[in-house]
Amino acid sequence: MQAIQAAAIELVEARGYDAVSVEEIAMLAEVSPRSVYRHFETKEGVFLWDEGDLPLLEEVATRLAIVPPLEAVRLAVHQLFDGRFDTDRPGMLRRIRLIYSVPELEAAAQRQIDEFRHALAAILASATGRNADDLRIQVVAAAAIGALTVAIQAWAARNGERPFAELVDEGFQILAGGLQL
Amino acid sequence: MQAIQAAAIELVEARGYDAVSVEEIAMLAEVSPRSVYRHFETKEGVFLWDEGDLPLLEEVATRLAIVPPLEAVRLAVHQLFDGRFDTDRPGMLRRIRLIYSVPELEAAAQRQIDEFRHALAAILASATGRNADDLRIQVVAAAAIGALTVAIQAWAARNGERPFAELVDEGFQILAGGLQL
């Protein structure tokens, strides 16, 4: 999977997303086109794939017993992502930039994020004893996710020079402050 | 365009999104498949199309001179959408439910919303004299958009029984309050 993703990024950076077919990606990665679809659901999935996305929800859930919701999300993010953004800075930068420069990929990413938002709302609801469709729960989840994606994009826009952790903290601080300008 | 959209909704409600081809939609609407693509960019676009989406940004911009950002967005939304949600309740309900029950459509909607978020951030930036990539600007825009989409989905989830205007106000109140639970 890594080989396929690497080949795909290579080609798309050189020639653009639409101008690269799955067949070409498969050729460069030395697999059959059919095999690409065995490992990834879609062409977009090849670029979005990331090994460490799943455990975040669990981290949030554990912390919810102790700290308020926004705080739980913030801490979980620090725990799981600060390291990755520091150690693999060039790779992450490359991939994030690619995703947000290709509309198709940005949309697919947004879809993934949206699934995560729903899951987060469910966790917040069960932790606070509220209903999952409670407006307050939904708004909190949406705002938290929003701050996170903004932090990611801001990190990439600044070439990864400002620490990701700092951007996350600043974003959540703005949320907690009631969003005055 | 209305005829095509009506035909499309009809078919998809009966048989599901994937089971309906553009060719069938075209047939029911009594046009050629090619003509569908003359009016809509994609199959998804057929369902997302809505005549009154564009003026919102202008409304926000004018109000920004007078009231704070969150307030400007809230008021502009009231001005432009309260009416539509009241007068065409069954139609809006049908379309919103359809969109959010089909992953492909939800993703496409999200993409549209994201474009709007970027535009909103740009407006907020120019109105406050800040840079468009200012983290605070981005977070405010993301949170506002989040509250709006939550309001829309909450409205549909409650069968349109709670007034849309009320849900919007409640959402923005939660944002302004710092998002405690």
Added chain:
DNA sequence: CCGTCCATTGACAGTGACTGCCATATCGGG
């Protein structure tokens, strides 16, 4: 009433994403 122009549409062919199906290879355990 007729020819001309313009815009909208239909028909057709082609590309590429994605899927189902079947044959083949590879490999650890009996």
Added chain:
DNA sequence: CCCGATATGGCAGTCACTGTCAATGGACGG
């Protein structure tokens, strides 16, 4: 050595989407 499980390749088919060209039909000046 064999056997079952799992991964892979090849192939054919569907469907979204695009470029191109020809036909249609209505508006308008003559």
